[in-house]
Amino acid sequence: MAVDENGMVRRVLIYRLGSLGDTIVALPCLHLLKRVFPRAERRLLTNFPVERKAAAAQAILEGSGLIDEYYSYAVGLRHFNELLSLRQSIREWNPDVLVYLMPERGIRVAQRDAMFFRSCGIERLIGVPFTRDMRENRARAATGLMESEAARLARCIAELGDARVADPASWDLNLTDMEYLTARTMLEPLGKRPFIAFSLGTKVPANDWGTENWKDLLRQMARIYPGHALLAMGAAAEYNRSQDVMSVWRDEPTSGPTLNLCGQTQPRESAAVVAHAKLFLGHDSGPMHMATSVQTPLVAVFSARNLPGIWFPQIKQSAVIYHKVDCAGCGLEKCVQQRMKCITSVTVNEVLSEVRRVLPPKVVQLSA
Numbered sequence: 001m002a003v004d005e006n007g008m009v010r011r012v013l014i015y016r017l018g019s020l021g022d023t024i025v026a027l028p029c030l031h032l033l034k035r036v037f038p039r040a041e042r043r044l045l046t047n048f049p050v051e052r053k054a055a056a057a058q059a060i061l062e063g064s065g066l067i068d069e070y071y072s073y074a075v076g077l078r079h080f081n082e083l084l085s086l087r088q089s090i091r092e093w094n095p096d097v098l099v100y101l102m103p104e105r106g107i108r109v110a111q112r113d114a115m116f117f118r119s120c121g122i123e124r125l126i127g128v129p130f131t132r133d134m135r136e137n138r139a140r141a142a143t144g145l146m147e148s149e150a151a152r153l154a155r156c157i158a159e160l161g162d163a164r165v166a167d168p169a170s171w172d173l174n175l176t177d178m179e180y181l182t183a184r185t186m187l188e189p190l191g192k193r194p195f196i197a198f199s200l201g202t203k204v205p206a207n208d209w210g211t212e213n214w215k216d217l218l219r220q221m222a223r224i225y226p227g228h229a230l231l232a233m234g235a236a237a238e239y240n241r242s243q244d245v246m247s248v249w250r251d252e253p254t255s256g257p258t259l260n261l262c263g264q265t266q267p268r269e270s271a272a273v274v275a276h277a278k279l280f281l282g283h284d285s286g287p288m289h290m291a292t293s294v295q296t297p298l299v300a301v302f303s304a305r306n307l308p309g310i311w312f313p314q315i316k317q318s319a320v321i322y323h324k325v326d327c328a329g330c331g332l333e334k335c336v337q338q339r340m341k342c343i344t345s346v347t348v349n350e351v352l353s354e355v356r357r358v359l360p361p362k363v364v365q366l367s368a
Contacts, residue, residue, distance in 0.1 A: 012040045013095040013122065014067070015102060015113070016057065017047045019203075020267060020286025021311070023057045024293050025150045026101050028163040028170035030066040033099060036160045043093070045071040060267045064174040090120040099160075100127035101153050104135040127156040137310050145309030165314060171293045175272050183272035186261060187231075193256045195229035196221065196359075197277040197296070199287035200245065201238050206335045207283045209301045209343055211245060216348045217281075217355075219248040224352075224361050226254035231277065233270050233287055236263025279359045284311055292318075299354050304328035304342035305335070319354035321346050 012033060016026050033042060044067045046057040061067045073086055098117045102110075107130070114128050129135040134156050137147040147155075154163035164170045187195075198218070202208055218230065230249045232242035239262040246258045265273060271290050274280055280291035280298040284306075291298045297317035302308075304322060307329040312320050325342045335341075 009037050009040045009096045011093060011095040012037050012042045012097045012099060013045060013071075013090065013093075013117075014042060014099045015045045015117075017102065019056065020060060021289040022103075023060045024171070024286070024289035025148075025311075025314075026153060027066075027173070027293065028150055028165045028167075029099075029101055029153050029157060030061075031170050031172070032154070032157070032161055032163040034066055037097075040096075041068045043067065043069045043071060043095070045073075045090075048072055048074055060173070063176055063179075063268065066174070087116070087120050090117075090122075095120075095122055097124045097126060098122045098128075099157060100125065100129070101157070102129075103149070104129070107132075107135070110135070126159065127153075129156060137307070140309070143309070145312070146307045147309065148312060148314060149310050150314055168295050168315075171295070171314065173268060173271055173293050175268060175275070175294075179268050179272045180275075182269050183276065186265065186269070186273060187259070187276060189259050190229040190231070190257055193227060193229045194225075194278045195231050195256070195259075195276070196225065196279045196281065197231045197233055197274050197291070198242075198281040199232065199234045199238070199285060200242055200283070201234035201287055202283040202285045204284075204303075204305065204333045206305050206332050206340055207285065207303045207343065208340075209283060209346065211241065213346075213348055213351075214245045215248045217351055218245060219252065220348070220352055221355060222249045222252035222255040224356070225359075227256050228278070229256040230258045231273070232258070232260045232262055233265070233274065234262040238262045279355065281355070288313060291315075297358050299351060299358055301343065301346055301351060303335075303340065305330055305332055317358060319358050321350050321354060 044057060048056060058070050071089065110129050114125055117125060137152050139146055150165050154165050200214060230246055232246060234242065239260060242262050243260055246260065249255050249258055271294050274291050274296050275294035277296050280296045282288045282300055284300060284302045288298060288300050292313045292315045295315055298313055299319045300313060302320055302322040304325050308322050308324055323342050323345050327338055
């Protein structure tokens, strides 16, 4: 293993696929790697966006100081020459360590990946889940929840130290002054009014609570939080739907202005924007995890396609509405047979109750 004159690791390759939410939940591990290998060059092997609404990891981490360079490839890369080219690029860089931060994909995939990275000349592999316990989220009997994905990833690389998943600093994207300045410029149409941010976005149809539910919720919230502004965030494809949902806010005589930023901001700029919000509302989605990274209080409506706890936001000022049904953990992207009964059974009153708890109306002060 190549090290510098002081015995320090010089090059670390990190393997993590996914888009916005997948990148955010790996932040505690990325901060740990920076602490453990402060002088090493850290490169991320990741994929191009899996679909047009998803943000690439580079767009989320660029400028954070957590990653120095990137290797990107298409998911499902099977062309032999392209695979050889990727291996050659990694071999030429000659990393000392591979840190494996991947979701559960079965023992055969883990073994295959290990063989590939060893063929790249990497001697030390950290976090490859050769055991079932490493691949699966543990059940927490005391809470009835599953271990979070962030905690599982941290456990897989625990030989390097404590990733401090519960520490808010471990979720920091290290946003720059320029990104905060850009956010403030974008928020100028709202004046100095406090605002509530929301996102209808989700890559998975089974996670969608429904337009009419969002309209009913926001209509009532406009009355509970008079004078507050409403801001929509998400991908460009969500602009029109968000505009339609926001119409109920504009119809209330005591409500504040609305601002639709769907498709108008880069991921890190979106984080800087939502950092100023009094509350974030959304689905189990990338924007929800983005709100977690800047510690904005949030309320999220979850389906039961994943077992409870795995993707819950890791922030104290939060509420998750999750109905555990008999088919929980199905993993379906589209639910036809059960008609999405887990998420469609969530009522507006349930969500509104959690909103009032996380953001008590009586303590919110309006600005002129």
